[in-house]
Amino acid sequence: MTTVEAPRRTATRPARRPTTRAGASRATPPRAGGTSRATSAGSTPRAGRAKVASTARTATWSSPATSYYLVGGSTLLLLLLGLIMVLSASTVYSLRDSGGATPFADFLNQAKFALVAAPVAYGISRLPPRLIRRLAWIGIIGALGLQLLVFTPLSLSQGGNSGWIHIGPQNLQPAEFSKLALAVWLGAVLAAKGPLLKQWSHVLMPAVLVAGAFLGIVLYTHDLGTALIMIALVGGALWVAGVPLSMFSVAAAGITAAVAYLAVSSDNRRDRLLSFLSPETADPMGLGLQPRHALGGLGTGGISGVGLGGSREKWLWLPEGHNDFIFAIIGEELGLLGTLLVLVLFGALAVGLTRIIKRHPDPFVKITTAAIGCWIIGQALINIGVVIGVLPVIGLPLPLVSAGGSALVTTLAALGIVLAFARSEPGAKEALAARKASVRRSLAVIAPRLASGKARG
Amino acid sequence: MARGQNPFTALGTPERRQTILLAALLAVILAFAGRLVYVQAIIGPSLAQAALDERTRTYTLTGPRGDIVDADGTVLATTVQTYRVVVNQTQVPDFRVYDDNDEVVGYGAAAAAEVLAPVLGVDANVLGAQLVGDDGYHVLARDVSPEVWQQIAALGINGVSSEDTFERVYPNGRTAGNILGWVNSEGEGAAGIEQTQNSDLLGTDGRLQVEISTSGQVIPTGQQSTTPAMPGCDVNLTIDSDVQWYTQQVIDDAVDLYGASWGAVVVVEVSTGRIVALADSDSVDPNNPGATPADDRGARSVTSPYEPGSTGKVLTVLSALEEGVITPTSPVEDPYRLTTDNGQTFHDHTEHPDQILTTTGVLAESANTGTVNIGSLMSDATRYEYMQRLGWAEATGIGLPGESGGILNAAEEWDGRQRFTTMFGQGVAVTLLQNTGVFSTIANDGVHITPRLVDGYDCDGEFIENEPAEPEQVVSPESSEQMIRMLESVVGDAGTGGHAAIEGYRIAGKTGTAQVADETGQLNDVAASFVGIAPADDPDLAVGVILYNPSSGIYGGTIAAPVFHDVTAFALQSRGVAPSTEPAQPYPLTPDAS
Structure with missing residues (x-):
């Protein structure tokens, strides 16, 4: 198969479906939607032009490379936006924490992790899904081992939770790695079960049981936020795996009751919940402080924002402004336009993940992608919901954006896995190779000497 | 999904399940977008105002007192910037003195008094007693020159801070002292021209409004408004x-x-x-x-x-x-x-x-x-x-x-x-x-x-x-x-x-x-x-x-006339x-x- 034929075939396939102006759509060059609009516009009447345009969009949408670019593009943009916003939001906190020595400590830490994690994610995205599936069991055992370290003296208490451990010079959260391992392992296990999932016993053994063990350890560390994300991750995997609705309704009832019990069983969590339900009576300098200043930041930003670097809330008024509440700083500096952009990027990520689930034939890929999607998108929506005041303070960072070392590594690794899946969509490899070739040809036009030099060599 | 099966107990298809999930996610995203429009665009201005009010601090700018000059413009009385050194006694115990190896070699009021006393030129024991207590505001020294305050600030003693004050100085000392008079500790004229011309000499205080961080720095990108202080009038005397x-x-x-x-x-x-x-x-x-x-x-x-x-x-x-x-x-x-x-x-x-x-x-x-x-x-x-x-x-x-x-x-x-x-x-x-x-x-x-x-x-x-x-x-x-x-x-x-x-x-x-x-x-x-x-x-x-x-001598012609001469x-x-x-x-x- 040549590298040029495959994309042409996939691109023109849906274009044949509309019967009216088949000729025009057949004339559409396969490689770029933009060019197709330009060539057909001149000769077609108004109604036909709209039809052609939508046809061209459909062509782009149906390209096997689109999932890859949707997921990769939104990830990259969120990562870059995060680095910029961490730099802007963390300087004052860094100055305070370092006693005035450096404003860049938090940013450099984040940049360091991004520089390590991005190549790792890129490497993972080049792995074949079969290999990833083979690592599922090793991963889950490793993650369990790491997770058990919270019971050892390596554990350190931070922010009311003891979900952090200390290894060498680095603090990390084992639960972050557990999420990644669980997503892959659940995909592998549930895909293998297939139709057996109609039976309770096959759903429980081993998927729910193992996930429950992880959940138990996370709850032991009093990290309800991570536990919620883990529930979303497991639920997403089971949901897309096709577990019957009857089981889901029973499980959902049980989980809702358990979460409600956990939410009110701890004084800390109950107070947070109460202060959310009646913000008027919440101590304005205590539990009401963060939500109040988060809304203050969003309001100060208005529609267009006060400008990058111009935040006032980051001057220590909003605790964790570079971390769990970075969305408020985005809203303050970049305004409604910035916050909507973040929502759009996470929406685009969700759409990209959905495409992979719908187009990839491998059930392992579908289930793992769903788990990763529920984890990352779910965490993003909970984080944003807290900042905009529709959820009580839960204490979760905004994926890819907030400052936070190990979380960034695992999130990028998870997205690297999803990218590997996207690359293995039917026809994707060829489409991506064609895109690469087209870029090379464009460069050759711009710099013929470079191309000829290469040809000669 | 096979036909005729109970949809409640049947296995779902991943694609349909994901479509439902995506629809739910997009619905939440849409709702959040609506909430953001409400928070940032509709009630945004009032939220912004409340936050601004909390960040804004108003400081008084002192309008300096006018000078008193003689007929040729020679300054007889003027005002210079000084500092009042105050201490929050509750913070002094946090003070630490380190040696070159970052080892703590002294702490608290005693160590603070030891380094501060030579700069202020007072006895360390007396000063130490003033640093101990739970008084949040205690004046240690008044009318401290800018040079001395810089030395004090460099010591970095916890709780010690300064307030801007103004000191009245008379560069010519006793010359015309009986005419000029002086000002009391409140800066009000208490004698002489200082007293009788007080209302003209007094400056008008101004106002500085800035946004500050919780630790007190002025936020550089924040709003600032200044009503400048007006200095008092200079009084020109007929005196040579x-x-x-x-x-x-x-x-x-x-x-x-x-x-x-x-x-x-x-x-x-x-x-x-x-x-x-x-x-x-x-x-x-x-x-x-x-x-x-x-x-x-x-x-x-x-x-x-x-x-x-x-x-x-x-x-x-x-x-x-x-x-x-x-x-x-x-x-x-x-x-x-x-x-x-x-x-x-x-x-x-x-x-x-x-x-x-x-x-x-x-x-x-x-x-x-x-x-x-x-x-x-x-x-x-x-x-x-x-x-x-x-x-x-x-x-x-x-x-x-x-x-x-x-x-x-x-x-x-x-x-x-x-x-x-x-x-x-x-x-x-x-x-x-x-x-x-x-x-x-x-x-x-x-x-x-x-x-x-x-x-x-x-x-x-x-x-x-x-x-x-x-x-x-x-x-x-x-x-x-x-x-x-x-x-x-x-x-x-x-x-x-x-x-x-x-x-x-x-x-x-x-x-x-x-x-x-x-x-x-x-x-x-x-x-x-x-x-x-x-x-x-x-x-x-x-x-x-x-x-x-x-x-000795009583006649105006013999003792007063030579003075006249x-x-x-x-x-x-x-x-x-x-x-x-x-x-x-x-x-x-x-x-x-x-």
Whole structure:
């Protein structure tokens, strides 16, 4: 198969479906939607032009490379936006924490992790899904081992939770790695079960049981936020795996009751919940402080924002402004336009993940992608919901954006896995190779000497 | 999904399940977008305002007090920025002292006192006690200079901070200290010009509004609004600080030399009434008023009336000249002893045979009996009216606190003796400034100008003149000219004031030696004085000198006239006054001489 034929075939396939102006759509060059609009516009009447345009969009949408670019593009943009916003939001906190020595400590830490994690994610995205599936069991055992370290003296208490451990010079959260391992392992296990999932016993053994063990350890560390994300991750995997609705309704009832019990069983969590339900009576300098200043930041930003670097809330008024509440700083500096952009990027990520689930034939890929999607998108929506005041303070960072070392590594690794899946969509490899070739040809036009030099060599 | 199966218990298809999931996610995202529009666009402004109010702090900007400058613009009083060092005692225990290896070698109040005490120049033990406690605000030092505060700040002691303050300084020390006065710890004028001109000198406070971080830094991107502080007006005095300085040296030396209780000198520019110098002995240093005894902190030249004695004879003779009852050469009987119709007996200061003098001779010899004979030519009411118009009855209002208007009963209240004693300056009390004003009027062609100390106010670059009072023609230019010519004889060879003569300048003046009441009320004390005009041919200055209760020498001609000489000679040269060209043309002192 040549590298040029495959994309042409996939691109023109849906274009044949509309019967009216088949000729025009057949004339559409396969490689770029933009060019197709330009060539057909001149000769077609108004109604036909709209039809052609939508046809061209459909062509782009149906390209096997689109999932890859949707997921990769939104990830990259969120990562870059995060680095910029961490730099802007963390300087004052860094100055305070370092006693005035450096404003860049938090940013450099984040940049360091991004520089390590991005190549790792890129490497993972080049792995074949079969290999990833083979690592599922090793991963889950490793993650369990790491997770058990919270019971050892390596554990350190931070922010009311003891979900952090200390290894060498680095603090990390084992639960972050557990999420990644669980997503892959659940995909592998549930895909293998297939139709057996109609039976309770096959759903429980081993998927729910193992996930429950992880959940138990996370709850032991009093990290309800991570536990919620883990529930979303497991639920997403089971949901897309096709577990019957009857089981889901029973499980959902049980989980809702358990979460409600956990939410009110701890004084800390109950107070947070109460202060959310009646913000008027919440101590304005205590539990009401963060939500109040988060809304203050969003309001100060208005529609267009006060400008990058111009935040006032980051001057220590909003605790964790570079971390769990970075969305408020985005809203303050970049305004409604910035916050909507973040929502759009996470929406685009969700759409990209959905495409992979719908187009990839491998059930392992579908289930793992769903788990990763529920984890990352779910965490993003909970984080944003807290900042905009529709959820009580839960204490979760905004994926890819907030400052936070190990979380960034695992999130990028998870997205690297999803990218590997996207690359293995039917026809994707060829489409991506064609895109690469087209870029090379464009460069050759711009710099013929470079191309000829290469040809000669 | 197989047909006919219960959809509730059947396996779902991943694609459909994901579609439902995506729809749910997108619905949440849409709802969040709606919430963001509400929070950021609709209620955004009110949220922003609430947050802004919480971040905004308002600081008062102190408008500095205006300067006091002399006639040439030399600064006599000004305000400099200083710091008040305060401590929050509850934070001091957190202080740590580290050695080179970052080991803690000291902590808390003791360590803080040890490093801070040398900088503040106080005892470490005393300071240490001030650092201990739970007081959130305790003042450690006031009026600390910027240099010292920088050293303190570099120590980084927890809880120690500064507040901007202003210190009033008087760069010339004692010079004009009795005029300037000083300010109290609240920055309000407490004496002198500082007190009387306080409302003009006071600055108007401004306001600075900034957004701050929770740790107190100003947010650079935040809103700032400043209402600038307005400095107070500068007060321009009529004083020439060179003459003032020299005059103070001379009067201090004279007080020491003659053992006087105190002395004072007033120098008036006759054409304007502007006071060139107003010196009191042992003048206060406004930088440290407490170091001067309370009695010496004011200006006795305006607060302490004395019986003018013989210098008061000038007013009697001037009134008679203007009334036309005598001329400068009229013969006047001058016995040694004179008993009036109502049985009051007076005598001259030195015994002499009965003689006839001209009016000029009476003044030159400072004869009491002759003066009584001249004064008796006018009614009491007439003489009283001249005293009033020449400024003996009320204070001048030059702008110094506690100014006295003298002690002068109305003519109808004078008793049988007082109606005669007032003719030669006893039984009436005036300040040195009031008495010098009489000579200043004579020197100004008979036009009385109320003396003044404040030229005007420099407010934000705009000069506002201190409007002088309406000048009043009290006596004719002719009477004034005759009076000056007569007074030149006092300084002449036969007169009592020869020590006042200045080489190159013609001087007119009058000596005074008055008996004054001591602490027991007996007339045992003496006020020796000399008041004069220079130059006599084209008057520029009127200068009054008093030495109160000298212990060696009592006559104004011998102890006050030399002071007049020194001060006037310096002032004339300092002001660039041309020497007299014409020689004096004295009137004869006795009728037969003509």
